[in-house]
Amino acid sequence: MSHDVHILTEAELRAAVPLDLAAVDVVERAFAALASGRVVMPPILSMEIAEANGEVDVKTAYIPGFDGFAIKVSPGFFDNPKLGLPSLNGLMILFSARTGLVEALFLDNGYLTDVRTAAAGAVAARHLAPATVECAGVIGTGVQARLQIEAAHLVRPFERVEVWGRNTVSAEGCAADISARLGIPATSQPDPARLVANSQLVVTTTPAREPVLRAEWLHPGLHITAMGSDQAGKNEIDPQALAAADLYVCDRVAQCEVSGELEAAHIAGVLVEPVELGDIVAGVAPGRTSPEAITICDLTGTGAQDTAIATHALSLSGGRGQTIRS
Template sequence: MKTLLLKKDEVSRLISVTEVIAAVEEAYKAFSSDQVEQPDYMGIDLPSPRGEIDFKLGYYKANEMISMKASSGGFIDNPTAHGVPNGMATIFLFDARSGSLICVMDGSLILGLRTGASGAVSVKALARKNATTVASIGTGNQARMQIRSINEIMKIEEIHAWDSNPDTLFKYKTDIESELGIPVMMANSKREAVEQADILVTTTRGKGSLVEADWVRPGTHIVAIGTDQQGKQELDPEIFRNAKLVVDSIAQCTEKGETWHPLNKNIITKDDIHGEIGEILLGRKPGRESDDEITIFDSTGMAIQDNTTASRIYHNAIAYNVGTFFRFFEQ
């Protein structure tokens, strides 16, 4: 049996942002069409200055692929102490018909791309059609991924950005303006950024409420990316009281997502969740219904997103003869 090995630079050549957006849309639709088996993901928190490692497993019946992703993050000492990034990911693809391991690929780029694409898919489904201004709370790598993806499906006229680290904020401004030509306004406060937003993107590792309810304008679409484990939080739970809430997975978001906080405070109940984004993409539930609605997309990330994205990369690699085959054992 031969297994294809794909390095990070090879993965980067094998898929475009638009393909990833399509793969994530496919994933959400599949999840809401009973085409996916996806056990609860597991996470291990390690003592500081180490971070966390998550394991996500998914089976997609339509492509007969099983994916498993191991991803780490928050290992702040890694670059100096170990000579590796502070976050890494690896994806394994198995042929569901035989159980054989057909591909091992670097997953760090996929993790960023498919998470960025999830925000873009939600913008497509839930943001106002005349939205032009994005506010970014957090200006790290995922904030960049969000902007690259959203910029594929709408014209962003300006970005208002805030970060707790002024140097990170300035580098974000320089990078985005150079790469995409979108003006970036460096906000003096979180409130200043949020109050300008048609679309608000939060991509921090926040442990408390970063965005207050009275800062959010009517008609804002919120892409809540940073909360994927209990203990993390970015939004004031009061924002949910009068908002249309859409999630990637009800099961995950009510236990580990931003949605957990207003549920825990009895501000909303599970019945107040409008639905999963796959239901909206399939036309089973409406998306935005007025320009004054505040909409929230709570994204915890799902294994099926890795599956559909990695599967496209694998097939592209085979088609273009990219990567190295390794024989683990002889039949």
């Protein structure tokens, strides 16, 4: 029996799905659902294609209360820039959670992932950053450096931004983009220690395999969101910082143990007691307990966020895109 499938391109999705509070709220709902224990989120399917310096990851999650579930395919082919193509691509497929029928194909080339990843950073900031953030710092200068700051600003309207990157020109470009986007001062900060010292909210957005943020830089009233680590071997935060913080939060403990900051901490023999972000959102576990507390949130990216943003995208799609009967 044939049925309608909605197809939206990246350009149509960029027009339909902004990074705004509605996106943050729908991703927050997904985190709250994770705390219920009724979400079904299988381990990530991962395939390496060594001959092309490529890999592909598949994520999914079923969330009770959401009408659909997404399956997201994220290829990363790291020789693509030599061919004039982006390394990261992919698409999301939204299925009916009642019938399993394909409802929508989002040919987003990773755009919806960008939005849901930044939105998760805002959820972390909403529940963990100090109530007042004057300065936000970002370590890293890529797409997520820009989007994480933009998303965090929705929930903590800070007055200025500092950016650190290994490449000063990239850091200056990132700062200029952030300033233009948010209409606040944003500057390149050559010393990451000073960036952390000056900030109440720091986001790390790098693919680092050695820490870019040292434990001795921590200070009272600091929140850090580390969103760069998403694979075994990646590590942005000094493992000692996890032990030194008052609270270490994971998006999903099982994932952070193998692909997040918790992996490096375990290897270093650092003992931490992780709390899941969903438990904090749902009120099951306490978040920030004082203005002076030091908190760290480790985001590896979950299929639950994909299901949330794909459902959101369909609800916003309106008359956009094409419909194919199949």
